[in-house]
Amino acid sequence: MQSVLFRKLVDEIPSTTYATHGLYMYPAKFIPQVVRYVINRYSASGSWLFDPFAGYGTVAIEASLTGRNCILWDLNPMLHLLAEASTYAEPLTLGDLHVDFNYPEPFHPKWANIAYWHPREFYEVLSRAWGFWRRGVDRRLKPVVAIPLLKVTRYFSYSDEKIAKLYRSKRAEEKVRRMLNADWKGRMERMYWDYAREVVEKVRDYQKRKPRKVEVEVEASDEKVFTDKHAIVDSIKRKLEREVDTMITSPPYLQAQEYIRSFKLELAWLGFSGDFIANLLKHEIPYNNVREGYISSKTYETLKKEVEKLKHEKLLELYTSYFNSIALLLNNNHEKITSTIAFFVGPVKIRNMRIPIDVIIKEHLEHLGWKHEVTLIDTIVSRRLFKAEVNPATRLADERTPTEHLLIMRRGP
Numbered sequence: 001m002q003s004v005l006f007r008k009l010v011d012e013i014p015s016t017t018y019a020t021h022g023l024y025m026y027p028a029k030f031i032p033q034v035v036r037y038v039i040n041r042y043s044a045s046g047s048w049l050f051d052p053f054a055g056y057g058t059v060a061i062e063a064s065l066t067g068r069n070c071i072l073w074d075l076n077p078m079l080h081l082l083a084e085a086s087t088y089a090e091p092l093t094l095g096d097l098h099v100d101f102n103y104p105e106p107f108h109p110k111w112a113n114i115a116y117w118h119p120r121e122f123y124e125v126l127s128r129a130w131g132f133w134r135r136g137v138d139r140r141l142k143p144v145v146a147i148p149l150l151k152v153t154r155y156f157s158y159s160d161e162k163i164a165k166l167y168r169s170k171r172a173e174e175k176v177r178r179m180l181n182a183d184w185k186g187r188m189e190r191m192y193w194d195y196a197r198e199v200v201e202k203v204r205d206y207q208k209r210k211p212r213k214v215e216v217e218v219e220a221s222d223e224k225v226f227t228d229k230h231a232i233v234d235s236i237k238r239k240l241e242r243e244v245d246t247m248i249t250s251p252p253y254l255q256a257q258e259y260i261r262s263f264k265l266e267l268a269w270l271g272f273s274g275d276f277i278a279n280l281l282k283h284e285i286p287y288n289n290v291r292e293g294y295i296s297s298k299t300y301e302t303l304k305k306e307v308e309k310l311k312h313e314k315l316l317e318l319y320t321s322y323f324n325s326i327a328l329l330l331n332n333n334h335e336k337i338t339s340t341i342a343f344f345v346g347p348v349k350i351r352n353m354r355i356p357i358d359v360i361i362k363e364h365l366e367h368l369g370w371k372h373e374v375t376l377i378d379t380i381v382s383r384r385l386f387k388a389e390v391n392p393a394t395r396l397a398d399e400r401t402p403t404e405h406l407l408i409m410r411r412g413p
């Protein structure tokens with residue numbers, strides 16, 4: 001274990017949101033410094049990176065800025081839009097982001113719940129703007145135009161902007177009431193242009209950093225919105241078709257985030273049907289009900305006994321589904337990875353028990369023939385960890401503060 005400061009891992013990155021890293025919110029995304037560190041240290045120019053849980057597409061930005069190719073997979077269809085917008089390589093002006101909020105052909109989401117999320121007045125204008133996005137915006141520009149439009153859509157809704165999950169709160173209802181009593185339509189359009197300006201600035205900042213022409217292969221679920229495919233991309237069932245040099249990924253957190261639920265409103269306005277979204281939910285780790293039999297780790301087995309003692313079936317199911325999903329992905333794909341596997345994992349507890357995801361993955365990869373290179377842990381956090389109590393049942397430190405670990409494994413000789 002080695003202590004570092006993740007934010008200071010590399011000198012050349014000025015902030016976590018530089019270039020196009022902060023175009024849109026994405027819960028628990030990588031900080032770019034971690035990805036850049038792995039790229040600099042473990043991959044050569046022109047090589048292939050692979051992220052099977054690519055989320056926002058942080059790896060695509062860092063890959064193109066450093067001249068690496070990449071393959072990105074994710075269950076969440078948002079990846080198509082986010083990866084494309086954040087690696088936009090054409091000249092971009094504010095005028096390119098024009099949206100007609102009075103467009104005569106409105107778009108109505110194919111999702112029965114939509115009326116719960118917007119008052120009728122906002123809904124009518126938004127549906128015209130989204131009608132324009134579908135028919136009036138050039139295919140190439142659709143991802144960049146969608147960013148400010150989604151931000152406005154989310155703001156002009158009952159969803160609480162302070163909470164990443166889609167959640168209708170009293171505070172948000174109050175905000176909507178106040179807006180309805182003022183010039184909300186003017187405000188909506190002004191807000192759109194403010195966000196549009198921000199997008200243009202960020203895209204230009206990205207372009208200023210001289211991204212190379214690299215291959216970015218995106219495989220994310222789709223319902224013929226971004227591509228001509230109707231497909232659910234479940235990474236644990238897929239197999240790489242080509243060799244890659246380095247896998248760098250951050251899997252979902254056990255028990256924390258429900259990604260598809262968080263993005264329901266966005267997905268509905270982009271044109272995904274309620275049925276398709278409901279189908280995606282069933283594949284999300286760790287709610288995907290994967291059975292035992294894929295993971296090989298002593299720590300996994302020891303902790304499973306502790307989780308069983310809690311006599312809470314749902315927790316046990318999450319625990320087994322989570323690790324067996326990750327193991328299945330590795331079993332299916334590790335042979336196609338020629339050099340390095342880097343896992344960035346966050347803090348996880350079941351009740352008060354710390355679950356050392358990195359240790360469990362390390363043991364499983366050792367079983368598959370990989371060698372442990374190093375585990376990096378943030379210094380600020382590790383200082384606190386030093387003071388933590390040891391849980392007599394698990395012999396693991398009971399942390400009061402979250403920790404983040406970067407596990408690096410190399411192919412054995």
Ligand SMILES: C[S@@+](CC[C@H](N)C(=O)[O-])C[C@H]1O[C@@H](n2cnc3c(N)ncnc32)[C@H](O)[C@@H]1O
Binds near residue numbers: 056252
């Ligand atoms: C921690 S996030 C990854 C964030 C990413 N590293 C970034 O920088 O944006 C985990 C991702 O796993 C995805 N995911 C969950 N279950 C999945 C599955 N069965 N197949 C593919 N992706 C899945 C979620 O949609 C989410 O984007």
